[in-house]
Amino acid sequence: MSMVIALAGKGGTGKTTLAALIIRYLKNRGDGAILAVDADPSSNLAQPLGLTPSVTIGSMKETFLKGRDLLPAGIPKETYLELKLHELLVESERVDLLTMGRPEGRGCYCYVNNILRKYLDLLTENYAYVVIDNEAGMEHLSRSIVRDVDILLITTDPSMSGIRSAKKVKDLVIDLELSVKKQYIIVDRVIWGLSHHLLAEAERLGLILWETIPEDAMISEYDLIERPLIQLPEDSSAVRAVNRIMECLLV
Template identity: 30%
Template sequence: MEKEIEATVDNAKIIAVAGKGGVGKTSLAAVIVKLLVQAYPDKKVLAIDADPAVGLSTALGIQVNTTIDDIRKAVISTVEDGNTKAAIELLGEAKYRIYDAIVEADGFAFIAVGRPEAEGCYCKINSYLKDVIRVLSKNFDYVVIDGEAGIEQINRRVMEKVSHLLLVTDSSKKGIQVIQTIRKVADELVMYEKLGAVANRLPDLSVKDYMDTGDIPVLAYIRDDRNLATFDLTGKNVFYLPDNAEIVKGAREALKKMKILKA
């Protein structure tokens, strides 16, 4: 589904993956990175882990040493110590320190946002860091965001606008209700170009006849895959998943329908 936006998204195709917990968002986001790297070896791909659990790093075989939140905390700590001048200097350097948090992998780059901000935090600092991430994304052709459950984090901490919003649900009523809620929030707060859903971890494809996502188009129906479950349990890199794995086939189908991959 397409939505008119007030401002064009920067050249990067920004794919945000959202939905309730436990529906396989992280695995799907990791597979999307895998498919983009395979399809566009000459393009720059950035994976952003916006989930405080930092699960995307495991799925992609990445070791995380520094997060965006680590940089934020360094600034806050300096303010709390009363050293305002040093804090201002740190803010000025933050843009460059962000690059220290980037991990270069085979065919893509990775960065983790870290733990979510708490109430009463330094909103101006967090807003600044959000802008830094937005600027950073301009250096890439494709950005894949694995978001925490809900849309607020994507809107307020990482990106103000995305080109593609991919909502993930399972066959439960709760999962469907969550993506419908995210859709409503997105329509009010997020600028996006295309939106669609993926029905993941289905016990059987027959259940799709009972799934009503309303006006959210379902781009792919993916059966539960025991091989993927094994990968999750052992922490294996999804890049080793075969091309005929259920989640790989489903992710490819969804990306083609969103015109991210060529049909």
């Protein structure tokens, strides 16, 4: 059974950064293969992992449905789709990447979704860890593309609106009846510790701000020169924080 770690939170609060640094940690730990799932259509997990993005599941579904009449004659559409599925995976040493793309538009996607679900169920069994970078609404999780989440990390920045959004994500987990075993809130981009205003608001909302990741100039620098975050050195303050968090989570 693979361990599924999912990231959720408002846009710009560090989900992709945290996903990349978690994958960095797991890769260096070396105790099993990792499947990275980019489930946020508005971001790009390939870049911080130093990988080239491939066909997304969303675009494959659309092409498949639109081009239904162009399918090779004599091959059942299910078989043809199964043949195409391997094109979705970008492979690298110990880390493979799957990109969800946009959730589907209108149309009959049922049989495509059924085949995909079977494929993803089989695929995830090959990995020790599955790390999912979600969008705030957790669309793909709610469509049960991945069934059970072992650890959900909700990211926020150290702002009032950030932690109120974190509360909304927590509520969404309940509303969507997602299967989540454990969930924690992580405050990213912390500069001088957490202010008492923020802690008071968290308490009012019934939130525990579990861990923090400091603002790290190296992340900004890597961003500017478009260097993959997975290559950050061990002495980056954000890397140290994420490594500490992961050691706590994996004991």
